[in-house]
Amino acid sequence: MGLLLPLLLALLSCLIGGLYLLGVFRRHRPGEPPLDKGLIPWLGHVLEFSRNAFKFIEMKKQKHGDVFTVLLGGCYITFLQDPLSLGAFVKESREKLDFRPFAKQLVQRVFGYVSGEHDHTFLRATSNKNLQGEGLKVLSQAMMDNLQNLMSREIGSAADESSWKEDGLFMYSYNILFRASYLTLYGNASPKSEEGEEKAKEKDRAESEALFKEFRKFDQLFPKLAYGVLSPRERLEAKTLRELICNTLSVQKMKMKNEISGWIWDMHQYREENGMKESMINRYMLALLWASQGNTGPASFWLLLFLMKHPEAMRAVKEEIDKVLKESGQEVRRGGPSINLTFEMLKETPILDSALEETLRLCVAPVITRVVLQDMTLKMADGREYIIRKGDRLAMFPYSAVHIDPEIHPDPHSFKYDRFLNPDGSKKTDFYKNGQKVKFHSMPWGSGVSMCAGRFFASSEIKQLVFLVLAYFEIELKNPEEKIPEFDFSRWGMGTMHPNREVQFRYRPTF
Numbered sequence: 001m002g003l004l005l006p007l008l009l010a011l012l013s014c015l016i017g018g019l020y021l022l023g024v025f026r027r028h029r030p031g032e033p034p035l036d037k038g039l040i041p042w043l044g045h046v047l048e049f050s051r052n053a054f055k056f057i058e059m060k061k062q063k064h065g066d067v068f069t070v071l072l073g074g075c076y077i078t079f080l081q082d083p084l085s086l087g088a089f090v091k092e093s094r095e096k097l098d099f100r101p102f103a104k105q106l107v108q109r110v111f112g113y114v115s116g117e118h119d120h121t122f123l124r125a126t127s128n129k130n131l132q133g134e135g136l137k138v139l140s141q142a143m144m145d146n147l148q149n150l151m152s153r154e155i156g157s158a159a160d161e162s163s164w165k166e167d168g169l170f171m172y173s174y175n176i177l178f179r180a181s182y183l184t185l186y187g188n189a190s191p192k193s194e195e196g197e198e199k200a201k202e203k204d205r206a207e208s209e210a211l212f213k214e215f216r217k218f219d220q221l222f223p224k225l226a227y228g229v230l231s232p233r234e235r236l237e238a239k240t241l242r243e244l245i246c247n248t249l250s251v252q253k254m255k256m257k258n259e260i261s262g263w264i265w266d267m268h269q270y271r272e273e274n275g276m277k278e279s280m281i282n283r284y285m286l287a288l289l290w291a292s293q294g295n296t297g298p299a300s301f302w303l304l305l306f307l308m309k310h311p312e313a314m315r316a317v318k319e320e321i322d323k324v325l326k327e328s329g330q331e332v333r334r335g336g337p338s339i340n341l342t343f344e345m346l347k348e349t350p351i352l353d354s355a356l357e358e359t360l361r362l363c364v365a366p367v368i369t370r371v372v373l374q375d376m377t378l379k380m381a382d383g384r385e386y387i388i389r390k391g392d393r394l395a396m397f398p399y400s401a402v403h404i405d406p407e408i409h410p411d412p413h414s415f416k417y418d419r420f421l422n423p424d425g426s427k428k429t430d431f432y433k434n435g436q437k438v439k440f441h442s443m444p445w446g447s448g449v450s451m452c453a454g455r456f457f458a459s460s461e462i463k464q465l466v467f468l469v470l471a472y473f474e475i476e477l478k479n480p481e482e483k484i485p486e487f488d489f490s491r492w493g494m495g496t497m498h499p500n501r502e503v504q505f506r507y508r509p510t511f
């Protein structure tokens, strides 16, 4: 008896502790947003959410209004879906809302990388230095060279016969952009001698192709990996792929490369100098590969597809490209030099810029998340206030809150290439709801402290690819009646959406 009581008490406290962790005791308190825990302890709604986050959020919004708290895999997440109140999220101080603990957990779960204390500060600093301004100029030139290398054969062979070539548009766009951008950031094979230059280029083509194949398999597992809902078989597959890709990106191999970008080099040096193990640095290299390559290729697919589906948009963009080419004194002709698309020329394309922004509005759908570091009051634009608990998360899903709000963007599901242009041709930034200006009218890059660090480079590379494709080739859908495919719904919340099927297109030289 003497031992039994303490044992029973210990068991009881374990049970209560367990139930507490499962969220069984959490109750809605006055002043808090509506609470929706779902029926499964701890997991809450995570399975439903990971199947189709957009549908889930829309349903909960209809039921609870534009602010509500749900339980997702052990986390209480409050969604803020009022487009006029997003400033309260974006501008809140880091003492209250922090992105870093969430990012730390995500990169550990997906890439096995354990973050250091100053990782995020360093990432922002090196990204500002290397992915903007002068750094971006250097990257753009390298990107141009790599794109020309990957496209050169096609341009060459297509020029021989002016017949149509056929391909899947998603794989075509994703493949070329991934490979050119990977080579630009992670470096090229180094030529051993003068005549080795062609060999090095060939090595770049082959190595980037092999990496793309592995990356695509990893990329397909990514949503389940991020939500932590992989089956044991998939978990094993993800681990194998991770090791394979890390091996290709390894520090050892990188040191044998030429022209590694400052972005990757600085990130690597910083960790090496801080005594991080090589295997851990390799995992970070994979995280950077995903951040830099997971969204851009799919976005270029959608842009090319929308242009093919909207002849008036295609005409306007092509006219702009022809004008920019002509003003630079270049023309595309059989046997002539390849196009030298400079950084300055890319600044002269407001129509292409608007078409790209419209594409991102329609097809990029991240969930932006912060960890709540202290109890706080969420102040809405219309005066409502909500108490948010320390330890919870605050999130927003701009795609449904803003991108497809018909008041902010009339006819929101249609592609309008000039939606982001004023009548005088300048960039349009004024959008309204209920007569009030909407500051965050499109958020494909996220916002605030965690806003995409590579957004200028991303826009520039997509524009480079589209510019070159349209300058060199005439392109059209194999089936002119082809419908725009639906999204792969498992990717809501991840960034650029993927189509749920491939779209065939054909191309032939314009010269």
Ligand code: HEM
Pocket: 103, 120, 123, 124, 127, 131, 291, 292, 293, 295, 296, 299, 364, 366, 367, 368, 369, 444, 445, 446, 447, 449, 450, 451, 452, 453, 454, 455, 457, 458, 495, 496
């Ligand atoms: C169309 C292409 C791209 C899209 C739509 C996109 C979108 C995003 C989004 C939504 C975030 C998260 C923002 C948040 O949680 O608040 C993000 C973060 C990030 N992106 Fe991009 N991205 C793209 C391309 C790129 C490229 C090309 C690079 C690098 C070369 C890059 C580097 C990063 C990095 C490093 C972060 C983490 C920022 C941080 O932790 O502070 N992205 N991106």
